[in-house]
Amino acid sequence: MTVPVERSRSRRPVTWLTLIGVLLLPAVIGGILVGALYNPTDRLDNITAAIVNDDKAVELNGQLVPLGRQLTGGLVKGADDQPSNIDWVISNDADAAAGLKDGTYTAVVTIPENFTSAALSTRPGETPERATIGVETAPNARVVDGAITAQLATTASTVFGSELSSQYLTNVFLGFTTLGQQLGTAASGAHQLADGAGQAATGATGLQDGLRQLSNGAGQLATGAQQLAAGTGPLADGAAQVAGGATALAGGTREAAAGVGDLAGGANGIADGNQALATNVNALADRIPPQFAQVATDLSKAAPQVNDALVKAAAALQKAADDCTGTPAQCDALRAAAADANAALPQATATVTQIGELAGEAAQLPAGIRSIAEANQQLANGARGLAGGATKAANGLYTIAGGIDGLAGGASQVADGTRQLGTGAAGLSSGAAQVASGASGAENGAGQLADGVQQVASGTSSLADGLDTAVAQLPTYTDAQAKNLAAIVADPVSANGVSDSLFGTAAVPLLAMAVLWFGGVASYVAFQAVSARSLTSRRASGLVALRSFAPAAIIGAVQGLLVAGVVQVASRFDWGDWALFALVCVVAGVAFAAVNQALVALFGGAGRWIAAIVGALALAANIVSTVPPVLAGLASLLPTSPAYASMLGALASSGGVGAGIVGLVVWAALALIVTTLVVVRRRTASLRAAAQPA
Template sequence: MTVPVERSRSRRPVTWLTLIGVLLLPAVIGGILVGALYNPTDRLDNITAAIVNDDKAVELNGQLVPLGRQLTGGLVKGADDQPSNIDWVISNDEDAASGLEDGTYTAVVTIPENFTSAALSTRPGETPERATIGVQTAPDARVVDGAITAQLASTASSVFGTELSSQYLTNVFLGFTTLGQQLGTAASGAHQLADGAGQAATGATGLKDGLGQLSDGSAQLATGAQQLAAGATPLADGASKVAGGATSLAGGTREAATGVGDLAGGANAIADGNQRLADEINGIADQIPPEFAQVATDLSQAAPQVNDALVKAAAALQQAADDCTGTPEQCDALRKAADDANAALPQATATVTKIGQLAGDAAKLPAGIRTIAEANQQLADGARGLAGGATKAATGLSTIAGGIDGVAGGASQVASGVQQFGAGAAGLSSGAAQVASGASSAEDGAGQLADGVQQVATGTSSLADGLDTAVQQIPTYTDAQAQSLADIVADPVSATGVSDSLFGIAAVPLLAMAVLWFGGVASFVAFQAVSARALTSRRASGLVALRGFAPAAIVGAVQGLLVAGVVQVASQYDWGDWALFALVCIAAGVAFAAVNQALVAVFGGAGRWIAAIVGALAVAANIVSTVPPVLAGLSSLLPTSPAYSAMLGALASSGGVGAGIVGLAVWAVLALIATTLVVVRRRTASLRTAAQPA
């Protein structure tokens, strides 16, 4: 059964079988390509690959860490969101090598023995090393098999590495929190140390003031004791004279009772002298402050406490110097102050001890002076009583003479005691002067100590403020915050909208364009581009060209509809997008029929060769963006370019459908014009051609 369509290179008409074959050729080719290539990741289990785990586990905190085994398990298990996974076989080096050679395995993933040790080399004290895995593809593997295997292994390694980085960074961020807490504790301790140093400086200043008062009081004590010693000498001389007079008086009394009146007068004189001496001694005693004895006693008792305080202050200063965490200048100043304090400590404690001893002796001075004054007062009273008795009782002169002898002895004792008192007062004056000098030296040392401790307090306060600033600048994180931040830092950039399919949305328009183009080529392998009866036909040249174009155009339109149907069955696009895509496919089939007709009409059999090159160039230029610019430029000038752009715009909603259809229409019109010109040329016969028999 035939149809009224001329067969190419033959006068026989085209049969329905040929017509059906031409119609179905693009649909069959497109169905085969789409079925074989669409969503290859859903059929990963058709790929068999081996995993060789040579990794050696590493002991960490008493536990073995087998990261190679974990990575192997992750590859075998696959991803939760991936419906299919490669058929992984856990193997060894020998089996993997033989399987790769005989085709049992498409690829082999090898985890080296140092994988775990390298992955954990970020621990402190170790040299960081990158953990790597090896991927080897069989020589006879399919084109994309190696890429799929390498991509899965690379993705698993990347995710595994990101997890390790996240754990490491989590520990780092939590370390910031711990560091901030420790610095906060150090800052609190530094503040407390600064407060203690300030209090020590205040105490050292108070010690300086107290030593100044001690120096002044000791100087006054030395002056008073000196005056007391000076007054004791005349008192001793007077007592000696009293003793001599009493002896003479006793002898005179025995010789003459008539000298009683003189004795009474002498006794009154003695009483007056003793009274004056008692008054002078009382005056000296009155010059001593009432609190002198208590102050001297307190000073004597405080001496050990002062020594303990000095020892503790020097030890605290030395401890602060040893634990110094400030700047080098602050630490050097603190150590110098500690050295000076330790050097001055023995002299200071010895001086304070001596001061305590002298103060204890001085505490007894007021009571002794009062005792002497009372004795002189009693002596004065007794002399007055003696004078009165001498006046009233002459008969007792003998008895009085004996008493006067006793008085002479007592006066001698008084003179001796007063001389001893003068010597003691002179010693007291000298000791008090030494106390005053030592207290003055101690006052200077206390002033230096106060200055040094104040510098320590200032430096420690600056250190505490610096630590507070550091604490404020160090971030702190909770466990959840540290984990979240570590996850982001370990994988800071992510891409959305990236498909993991090797057969993307642009592949369907490319395959549809290619099969429709080669469908147009097939049409004019079977059909005649220009009717063999063009020369004898009475129709216009344009109608003759259209007569050859019409069957191919109808076939191209049907081819476009069939290809669109195959795509919809495989891809399940939205019906609105598919309808627009089907319209573009029909337009492309018609336009490709016109272009292939023109190529065969103009170039003959070479036109089919040119059409094949055009199809190959169109496919090659649209597979990858790394195509050379020359080929990309040539591809954009081909009739396949607007068809591909329109198909892609219909499925991807990227626009350009209208421009693509207009481009196809322009190519179709230009092709029909070229075919018409060929018809015109063929209908112009020369005389030689006309003379030849038909």
């Protein structure tokens, strides 16, 4: 059965078989392309790739860490959100090279032997090194096979690296918390040390005041003893005179008794003076605070403890500086503080030791003063006894005249005792002066002690404040917070909406445009672009052109519907979007038929060659954005450009559908005008030219 359509380059009519072939050609080509390329990630198991793990495990904290083995397992297992994966084969270097050469493996991923050591090179004391893996693709692999393999390997490496970075950063953030806790403990100890040093400074100031009072009292004691020594001289002389005149006064008993009475009065005066001196010394001892000796003793005993605390504080600060894992500025501040503390430590410990020695000596002062007071009291008691004896002697002289000789001997003894009393009083004065001088020196030392301890307290307080500032500036994290923050810092930027499909939304309009264009080319491979009966036809030239266009236009419209149907079966777009896409396909099929008719009518067989170039250029310009600007500019002027733009707008909701349809209509109208002009020219040609097929 035949149809009344002229065959290209033949006068035989076109059969229905030819029409069906031309009609189904774009649908078959489109179905093959879409079926082969759509959603390739669902069929990754058709790709066989080898993994060569040459990595050597590294011992970390007593355990072997085989990161290469873990990465191999991650590649083989695939991702949880990926339903399929490449068919991975764990191999060795020789087998992988042979399989890559004979085509058994599409690609080979090699994990080098230093992978684990490089990945763990971020540990302290090691030189950081980046862990890398190698990807090699077979020479006979498909175009995109290597890209798919490399992308999967790169993604796995990136995720694996992010996990390592996250673990490292987690330890760093938790280290901040530990460092803050340690510095907080050191700050608490420094505060306690500062408080103790402040109390010691207060005690040293009290010691200085007590020593000042002791010095003043000892000076008064020295003055009184000096006066006592001066008063005993005349007493001794008088006793000597009594002894010398006792024999001569044998007859003057009453005069001797009177003299002895005077002696008794002088002895009472001496007793009163000694009693007053003892009272003054006891008063001086009472003015010394009761806790003075205990405070001085405690201060002497506390000196080694203060030195130990200073040494431990300096060591703790040095350890915190050595273990610092914070920012460089924070670590430098800690190291500077540790250096200052270590530099000041010898002077501080020496000062504290001197303070302890002075405090130990000062603790003996109250007991010495009490001993002096007891000696004066004994001297007063002796003088009282002397006065009583003299009184008895005077009474005896009134009754016993013969005891005058004994009185002379006693008077001589009294003279000697009085001289001894003067010597003792002079010694007491000298000792009291020495006590006063020593107390004054001790007062100056106590002042220096108070100043030194105050400096220690001030420096320790500054150290504690600095540690508090460091603790306040150091962040603290819980385990959950550290892990969350480390995950974000290890991978701070993510992209949403990025498709991992190699056959995206833009590929469907591109393939549809291409197959419809070549469908139009095929139509005018089978059909005549200009009827061979145009010279004999009575119809107008425009109608003659439309008569040759009508079969291809109908076929182009049906091709558009078929291609749209194939796309919907494979892609399952929204029905509203698909209906608009189908409309654009129909318009494109009709417009492409008109343009191909004009090309063949105007250029003959060369028109089909030009149409093939147009199709190739349309594909090349829309596959990748790196196409040269010249080719992109040419492609934008072709009739395929509005078709692709309107199809893409229909499926991707990017707009431009109306403008694209208008562009296709304009191209179809221009093409029909060109074909009509060719028909007009053919009608004026010679009979020989009219007889030749187009």
